[in-house]
Amino acid sequence: MLSLRSQMVRSLTVLFAACAAWGGGSAQPQGVWAQNPPGQAGPPGQGAAPRMVDVLIGFDQPPGAAQRDLVRGRGGEIRRSFWLVPAVAARIPETAVQALANARGVTVVEPDGEFHAVDDQQSPPPLTEQQIAAELSYGWGVGHIGAGPLHAMGKLGASVRVAVLDTGIKSHVELGIAGGGNFTDVGPAHDYLDRHGHGTHVAGTIAAFRNGFGVVGVAPAVELYGLKVLRDNGSGQFSFMISALEWCVLNGIDVTNHSYSSGSNPGSLMQQAFDAAYHDFGIVHVAAAGNAGNAGGNNDTVQWPARYASVVAVAATNQNDSRASFSSSGPAVEVSAPGVSIFSTYIDGLWVQMSGTSMASPHVAGVAALLVAEGVVDPDAIRFVIGATAKPLGSTNRFGAGLVQAFDAVALVSDVADPPPGADEPTDPEPEDPPPGDDGPVDPEPEPENPPPGRGNGRGNGKK
Known part of the structure; x- marks a missing residue:
């Protein structure tokens, strides 16, 4: 034997x-x-x-x-x-x-091995000016989960640090990028400029400004960090992710979003890295469940890293609260969020629609950030609140606890009045013509030389 x-x-x-x-x-x-x-063959003569x-x-x-x-x-x-x-x-x-x-x-x-960005539309066409003007109908996800009344109350996720581990983030009139870095094997360490578009789209769903035009994110006042772990073709090696998680620990990140996946298990070392960041440093990880589902949603296809126990696996729904046909299903699905025809920021100053569990995950990451802003800093507690307040939609293998509810989640942990009728609509008025985006990258913050033994969350409460 x-x-x-x-x-x-x-x-x-x-x-x-x-x-x-x-x-x-x-x-x-x-x-x-x-x-x-x-x-x-190798070099001549060898x-x-x-x-x-x-x-x-x-x-x-x-x-x-x-x-x-x-x-x-x-x-x-x-x-x-x-x-x-x-x-x-x-x-x-x-x-x-x-x-x-x-x-x-x-x-x-x-x-x-490699992870890959998770979306159905790798090269989405830009929207017309008429479509951009119809932002309230295209940017439906943030309002659908009840973030609008929270914004009206000034609950915007201020001072919470959220890292988007993706293809980077490109400067946009709707985004304020606090810093970041490049963890791939291409380009300098400070260049987290998104040349793909995926990461910028994800970032907008989390943190697009509440500025009167374009779209608005779930938590528009967070400190947003762009960590480039996927190359410009949308792929990135497992080791890139471990390096980025170390950066998150060193830089006091509260919430991470992972809109990428691998259909095969990356192995024990990748899992240990996610587990350590979660259990030892209190970082909440939110990830796309994957786009490997079948029409019936009756298979077990949640991909990695969403499949790890220390990561929130997010499935995708449409405007009717039905499961997106591509959305991965299985026991690891924890919660659902809008993931079909999501209108958000894009490279070159554009706004576009994209579909995928990649688009669902940042809705939940934004809600996690709102909870951190309310003082809920324990990752297990954040997951409990999100699950306890979700709107049940049916099979837990398809939807998890149900559709994430931003208002109800925050209401559970703070004093907020019931929203008035219609207050769950998106909060941005119809836009004027948007200005062009700014192509310049933002310089990342310097990285500490030595890893900390643990860290606080900047609010006087040390995270476990």
């Missing part, structure tokens, strides 16, 4: 082989073979170069010189070193996988 470690090594080898067979399929993790694909693979290597202690030497001694290159989890991201010869997995002090070797 094979030992547990031998079984793990065999499974890992099979998984690497499967990644190679996937090739360029957009729906599956890509980029595991980092250089020299099968059959490609014969065939070893096939190199990107991996995450876990250790039984924080990685130091000895651990780095171990990887380099097997022909590997250290790409990133982490402290939120005891691990490194490395590029190693495929032939070294088994030796490293069997090495003393190594707990796991896992593929450093």
